[in-house]
Structure formats: structure tokens, C-alpha cells
Amino acid sequence: MYIDTHAHLDDEQFRHEPVEELLKRAGEKNVRYIIAPAVGTESAAKLMEIAEQFPNVYFAAGIHAHDALSFFEKEYVTLKKMLAHPKAVAVGEVGLDYFYNFSPRSMQIHVLRRFVRLSLITGKPLILHCRDAEQDLYDILKEENGKLTGVIHCFSGNEEWAKRFLDLGFYLGFTGAVTFKNSEHTRNVVATVPSDRILTETDAPYMTPAPFRKIKPNEPAFIPVIADKIAEVKGIDSVEAAGIFVENAEKCFNIKLS
Numbered sequence: 001m002y003i004d005t006h007a008h009l010d011d012e013q014f015r016h017e018p019v020e021e022l023l024k025r026a027g028e029k030n031v032r033y034i035i036a037p038a039v040g041t042e043s044a045a046k047l048m049e050i051a052e053q054f055p056n057v058y059f060a061a062g063i064h065a066h067d068a069l070s071f072f073e074k075e076y077v078t079l080k081k082m083l084a085h086p087k088a089v090a091v092g093e094v095g096l097d098y099f100y101n102f103s104p105r106s107m108q109i110h111v112l113r114r115f116v117r118l119s120l121i122t123g124k125p126l127i128l129h130c131r132d133a134e135q136d137l138y139d140i141l142k143e144e145n146g147k148l149t150g151v152i153h154c155f156s157g158n159e160e161w162a163k164r165f166l167d168l169g170f171y172l173g174f175t176g177a178v179t180f181k182n183s184e185h186t187r188n189v190v191a192t193v194p195s196d197r198i199l200t201e202t203d204a205p206y207m208t209p210a211p212f213r214k215i216k217p218n219e220p221a222f223i224p225v226i227a228d229k230i231a232e233v234k235g236i237d238s239v240e241a242a243g244i245f246v247e248n249a250e251k252c253f254n255i256k257l258s
């Protein structure tokens with residue numbers, strides 16, 4: 001069986017069909033569990049509802065780096081409350097995006113720090129977004145050395161950064177990017193990451209793996225394509241790898257999947 005540790009089930013690209021359909025297709029591919037990270041307060045509320053409805057869906061609550069500028073304290077209070085929900089497994093997604101810079105960097109850092117505190121208060125791991133911002137993200141996490149855990153999702157840094165985040169105790173999430181022809185860089189990084197620190201994720205509806213890349217939005221049913229590619233890069237048996245990746249998610253998010 002497989003797990004998708006990062007699927008935006010509430011994304012508007014999925015609005016043309018009920019969530020049941022996505023979950024059904026995932027189930028047919030043996031993708032039995034899904035973690036859905038929020039990009040804001042409204043998003044978290046929707047995902048909480050989905051998680052209440054479907055036993056195999058968990059959610060995370062946070063504010064995306066893109067929206068740091070429009071973050072209000074009252075949202076922090078709401079998200080904190082949501083994190084007490086039994087299906088809330090992580091704080092996220094939160095982080096830094098210096099590629100798009102949709103919000104000023106100082107605001108992104110401010111908001112990230114608030115949610116790092118929230119991770120410490122709630123004891124729930126972080127789902128982190130990081131684009132061209134490894135140094136600042138690392139410095140912020142390093143301040144709490146040893147007390148934080150979680151995942152740098154859709155990891156796009158180099159081998160050196162991978163090692164540094166692993167040393168801090170974080171997992172690294174890999175998406176359909178591992179299947180892209182021009183992503184030798186990502187495969188080289190995957191090759192250096194120990195199998196027991198890798199999480200499988202789609203980042204659906206984005207990052208559709210090859211050969212479906214230009215054909216349709218990404219969805220949890222594509223996880224086996226990603227997991228198999230990672231196994232191939234690591235030179236391990238794909239069935240064994242799938243088991244390891246599920247175990248990693250159990251450890252990272254402190255959940256017991258059967």
C-alpha cells in the first residue's frame with residue numbers, strides 16, 4: 001500500500017468532481033492514505049470536513065507562504081483550535097517562497113516563526129514549503145535544534161541542503177518531479193537521501209508525473225508512479241520501498257496506519 005503525504009484535495013482544479021472519485025481512483029491503485037495540507041484558514045476548514053467524512057484522509061492546518069501578507073492573528077487562533085482535531089496531523093503547509101515572493105520576505109519569516117511556535121506548542125510536526133529559501137528556513141528551524149520535526153515537502157534543494165535538513169531531524173518529500181526528464185538534479189538528491197527519511201507525495205493537482213504530465217492534473221492515484229521511480233533511483237525493490245515510505249509517514253506524522 002501507499003500514502004500520499006501531500007495532496008491539495010480542496011484545490012479548485014478538483015471542483016468538477018466529488019472527492020469520493022479521487023479517493024476511489026487512489027484506492028484502486030492501493031493509495032490507502034492521504035494527508036491534505038491547508039493553504040489558509042478556509043482551506044483548513046474544508047479539509048477538516050473532508051477528513052471527518054473519510055477515515056483515510058488526514059489534514060494539516062497552516063498558512064501558505066504566498067499568503068503571509070494577508071495573515072491575521074484571528075486566523076492563528078482558528079488554526080490553533082483546528083489543530084486539536086484528532087485528524088489534524090501537522091502544522092502546514094507553511095514556509096518560505098523566495099521564487100515568487102508573493103508576500104514580502106519579512107512577512108513570510110514572521111508568519112513562519114508563529115507556526116514554528118505552534119508546532120512546538122501542539123507537538124505536531126511541520127509541513128514546510130521551501131523555494132529558493134533554504135538558508136533562511138534552515139536558520140529558523142535550527143534555532144529550535146532538536147525540538148522540531150516534520151517534512152520539507154517537494155524538496156528542491158541540492159544534496160548539501162538535503163543533508164543539513166536531515167541532520168535537523170526532518171524528512172524530505174518527493175513528488176512527480178523525480179520522473180521528469182529534465183530533473184536529473186532531483187534524482188541525484190534522492191540517491192543521497194536514506195530510504196527511511198523519504199516521504200512520497202503528489203502535491204496534487206501540481207507536479208503530475210511523467211508520462212501524464214501534460215495530460216491531466218496530478219492526483220493521489222499517481223503515487224505508485226512516484227514511489228516506484230524513487231525505489232528505482234535508490235535501487236531497492238518497489239514493494240519493499242512502498243512499505244518503508246508508509247512507515248516513514250507513520251513516524252513523521254505520529255499516526256498508526258493499518
Ligand SMILES: [Zn+2]
Pocket residue numbers: 006008037093203
Ligand atoms: Zn503544497
